[in-house]
Amino acid sequence: MAGSSSIKTTIADLPDVILSNIIALITSVRSRNSAALVCRKWLLLERATRTALTLRGNALRDLFMVPSCFRSVTHLDLSLLSPWGHPLLSSGAPDSALSANILGHSFPDIESLTLYARNPSTLQLLAPKWRQLKHLKLVRWHQRPQLPYGSDLAPLFANSRCLVSLDLSSFYCWTDDIPAVFESHSSVTENLIRLNLLNPSFSEGFKGQELEEITSSCPNLIDFKVACTFDPRYIGFVGDETLISIVGNCKKLKILHLVDSSGLLNPRSDPNDEGFTNEDARITVPGLIEFFSGIPMIEELVLDVCKNVRESGPALEVLNSKCPRLKSLKLGQFHGICMAIESKLDGIALCQGLESLSIRNSADLTDLGLIAIARGCSRLAKFEVHGCKKITFKGMGTLACLLHKTLIDVKISCCKNLGAASSLKALEPIRKKIQRLHIDCVWDSVEQFENLDGVEYNFDLNKAGEGTSGCEFADDYDDLNCNKNKKCKYSYDLNCSDNGDVDDYKSWENLQYLSLWISVGELLTPLPMAGLKDCPVLNEIRIKVDGDCRYWSRPSERAFGLSCLVRYPNLTKMHLDCGETIGYAHTAPSGQMDLSLWERFYLLGIKELSLCELDYWPPQDRDVNQRSLSLPAAGLLQECVMLRKLFIHGTANEHFMKFLLRIPNLRDVQLREDYYPAPENDMSTEMRADSCSRFEDELNRRHISD
Numbered sequence: 001m002a003g004s005s006s007i008k009t010t011i012a013d014l015p016d017v018i019l020s021n022i023i024a025l026i027t028s029v030r031s032r033n034s035a036a037l038v039c040r041k042w043l044l045l046e047r048a049t050r051t052a053l054t055l056r057g058n059a060l061r062d063l064f065m066v067p068s069c070f071r072s073v074t075h076l077d078l079s080l081l082s083p084w085g086h087p088l089l090s091s092g093a094p095d096s097a098l099s100a101n102i103l104g105h106s107f108p109d110i111e112s113l114t115l116y117a118r119n120p121s122t123l124q125l126l127a128p129k130w131r132q133l134k135h136l137k138l139v140r141w142h143q144r145p146q147l148p149y150g151s152d153l154a155p156l157f158a159n160s161r162c163l164v165s166l167d168l169s170s171f172y173c174w175t176d177d178i179p180a181v182f183e184s185h186s187s188v189t190e191n192l193i194r195l196n197l198l199n200p201s202f203s204e205g206f207k208g209q210e211l212e213e214i215t216s217s218c219p220n221l222i223d224f225k226v227a228c229t230f231d232p233r234y235i236g237f238v239g240d241e242t243l244i245s246i247v248g249n250c251k252k253l254k255i256l257h258l259v260d261s262s263g264l265l266n267p268r269s270d271p272n273d274e275g276f277t278n279e280d281a282r283i284t285v286p287g288l289i290e291f292f293s294g295i296p297m298i299e300e301l302v303l304d305v306c307k308n309v310r311e312s313g314p315a316l317e318v319l320n321s322k323c324p325r326l327k328s329l330k331l332g333q334f335h336g337i338c339m340a341i342e343s344k345l346d347g348i349a350l351c352q353g354l355e356s357l358s359i360r361n362s363a364d365l366t367d368l369g370l371i372a373i374a375r376g377c378s379r380l381a382k383f384e385v386h387g388c389k390k391i392t393f394k395g396m397g398t399l400a401c402l403l404h405k406t407l408i409d410v411k412i413s414c415c416k417n418l419g420a421a422s423s424l425k426a427l428e429p430i431r432k433k434i435q436r437l438h439i440d441c442v443w444d445s446v447e448q449f450e451n452l453d454g455v456e457y458n459f460d461l462n463k464a465g466e467g468t469s470g471c472e473f474a475d476d477y478d479d480l481n482c483n484k485n486k487k488c489k490y491s492y493d494l495n496c497s498d499n500g501d502v503d504d505y506k507s508w509e510n511l512q513y514l515s516l517w518i519s520v521g522e523l524l525t526p527l528p529m530a531g532l533k534d535c536p537v538l539n540e541i542r543i544k545v546d547g548d549c550r551y552w553s554r555p556s557e558r559a560f561g562l563s564c565l566v567r568y569p570n571l572t573k574m575h576l577d578c579g580e581t582i583g584y585a586h587t588a589p590s591g592q593m594d595l596s597l598w599e600r601f602y603l604l605g606i607k608e609l610s611l612c613e614l615d616y617w618p619p620q621d622r623d624v625n626q627r628s629l630s631l632p633a634a635g636l637l638q639e640c641v642m643l644r645k646l647f648i649h650g651t652a653n654e655h656f657m658k659f660l661l662r663i664p665n666l667r668d669v670q671l672r673e674d675y676y677p678a679p680e681n682d683m684s685t686e687m688r689a690d691s692c693s694r695f696e697d698e699l700n701r702r703h704i705s706d
Contacts, residue, residue: 016045024049048072053107056668058082058693063099068106075112078103079139083692084672087118089125096125104129111135117171118142120152127159135194136160137167141678144173150181157185165194169225172201172676179210182217194223198257198264201676205229205261207236208245215249224250225257227264230281230305240287247294254299254325260306263332263360268517268546269387269414275363277333281307288315292322299325304332304360311336313347320350330358330384337362340372349376358384358411367395374402382409384438392417397426404429408510411438413517419443424531431508438515443526507534514538520547520581524561538568542575549583549598549619553591563605572612578602578619579649579675585621585628595619596630603632607639614643618650625679628652634659641665649674654691661698669699 011019023045026032036046047069054077057065081088089096103126112135117123127133136156144152152173156163168178178197182189195218197206205227206214215221224246228238238258247253269275283305292315295301301323303309312334319326329351331337337359338347348357349372357373357380359365365388374380380403385391396418400407407430412423419442427434514535518524524543565571581598588594593601598619616637620627627650634656637646645668646660652671660669671692673679 012039012041016041020045020049051075053077054080056080056082056670058696061693063095063102066102066106070107072109073107074109075114075135076107076110077114079114079116079137080670080672081116082670082696083689084670085116085118085142085678086689087122088116089122090119096121100125100129112165113137114139116140117152119145120147120155123152123155127155131159132162133160134162135165135167136163137169138171140172141170141674141676142172142680143677144177149174149176150178150184152177153181154184157181157188161188162191163188164191165223166192167194167196169196169198170674171199173199175202175204175206175210178206179213179217182214186217189217190219192218193220193252195221195225196223197226198259199227200261200264202227202261202264204234206238207234208238208242209236211238211242212245212249215246219249220252221250222252223255224253225255225302226259227261228258230260230283230307231262232279232282232307237282239282240284240291243283243287243291244294247291251294252297253295254297256295256298256300257302259302259304259332263304263306269361272416273389275361275387275389276335277307279307281305281309281333283309285311285315288312289318289322292318295323297325298323300328301326302330302332302358303334304330306333306361309334313337313339316348317346317350319348320352324353326351326353328356328382329354330360331362332360333362334359335362335364337365338369338372339364340366340368343372345372345376349373352376353379355379356382356409358382359386359388360384361387363389366390367392367398370395370399371402374399378403379406381406383407384411384413385415386411386413387415389416391415393422393426396423397428400427401429404433408434409436410434411515413438413440415440420527420530428506431506433510434508435510436513436515437511438517441516441518441522441524441527443522443530506531507536508532508538509536511535511538513540513542515542515544517544517546520545520549521552521555523555523557525557525564527561528564528567533567535568537570539570540573540575541565541568541571542577544577544580545602545619546580547582549581549595550592552593554593554597555601558601559604560602561605562603563608566608571609574609574611574613575615576602577615577617579617579627581619582622583619585624585626595621596632599630600632600636603636606636607641609640610642611640612642613645614640615647615649618648620650625677626651627673627675629656631656638662644668646670647672651679654695657691657695658698661695661702665704666699667704669695 014022023032023035023042026035032046032050036043049072050070051073052075053070053073055066058081078088089099109132110130111132113130113133114137115122115126116139118140195214197214207229211226211228214226215224218224229236230238232239243258246256312331313336316334316337319329329348331348336347338349340346340349354377357377367390370391383399383403385396396412400410410427410430412418418426418440420439421443423439427437514532516524516527578599583595583598584592585595595618614637618627618629618633629648629650629652634652638659641664643663643666646663646666647670649672651673657669660666
């Protein structure tokens, strides 16, 4: 008995079925790899339960290293193989057929595939190996080969009869390719339930006739996303007739995104214009009502028209009755969406089931409209507002106060009266609950909020535009849908936190993701003083720098201010996007800085951060189509001693890349030219296939402590 009592039960004693289920629930790739190192039994169970795999090796050279132990994998990603963007398989290469056979044998049960298909031969060789393929995402940032319409996709439809989902949102092709191949393979396209054609490479988007042909070929679509042409100056523009035709052809739609191609290419509007475009879209209120009536099962709807849709409120009022399942809505260039007259709910405010709402470029949306939306759409967890010139801090603050129980994701962008400080101050009621946030780093509002002690802003919905004073908004106010005979008054005290007490030390306790837009030449250092001093759980930040630095002689300070982010202790992931920063890649005119000096300005201080993952987009010179890592940038990146993953979205010289080998824990590095159009032929001084192979060999030979 004494001997038996000393025997301990461990996790190794669990039945294989239970242990297999436990390992299957592990989502982190590194954790799964660690589990596979415990013992041979765990290794076999981990391999048997892994269903998704991304290959990152050099498949062109190390064909013998393709793993064959992941027999249960059903989702395979081949879009990030090294060297990035080089053809995986070529019909003229001697080993292409062998490579296709090895991939097919190593992963026999693939149902979902992501593939970089630079030329049609890749699909010609791989598609026959996985005839059971159901989901496919094609990627190509390089220019389309000069081939007949539909040649890229023809091998896919000829071999993949089970295809139900096709994503071409990152696949450089022409709009003429799609209707041509769909028409000739109608037996396959009629089975499609998901189709994503939201591609920024389409210069004009799909015309009305093309959309009618596509939707008639795919009558069972549930999820349809597409770039369109709403501009009435173009022949074949999308109007009422096309919208009605789409819902007539596809009666099962649950997700529908119709976005003008100009909105994909130029997502940011001018904050100083009035919000109205020169042309009106040919979309009318009766047409919208008929369109909404044809999609009763819709759950997510995006209409980003980029041309004026005026007086749309009456049409939006029917959404609540015609589309009762609608949870997410995005509207672009819709005007009159909520007039908020005499505190009566109208327009979009009547869509009470919405959980996510995005409003872009609504020229006549006011603070009272925001308040009405908050009163009517009381379930909103996500709210985005972009390019609305008439809304102010008061309206946004009251909206946040009304939605303080549900709102956790907010984006405020390109709004003339909402800078960084005013946006953060307006979001004070949800400061302790918000998880994701985007603001513009416009610092002109900092000083005006320094002396707000004792100031209280009040809104009386019955006295718009008049100075009033009234009772504060109460948490237990349970009648938001008041009628016009009932006096409704809301206020927000700027100096009170969400618990009703003055809080000098303001912490954003649950903020995990922060996105920032900043104009070229501006500094990041005022960010903490604007209101983001303490974010204890912030682990990811995205910074987008936008503008033409050729108009600047030099910035006012030596460094951009990345060092101010050191106050966020859990910050480990960063996206630093300078891809839309334009300058001189080579010798700059007298008195100006070239891009290498601008890169030094933006990256100076990054070594002080404890980053584990970094995505970096170098600035560009559009005249020579060059986005390349400079010598100062490589020197500063090598000082990020905690980095494990580094992805540079551009090119680099080979000897600059050698600097990165000095980062002790760096494990994953890749150059990705994922922008349109990617350089077709690498320059002689930049990374080529052999250069990438040499760098990766040196990287993989190093000892990594963990």
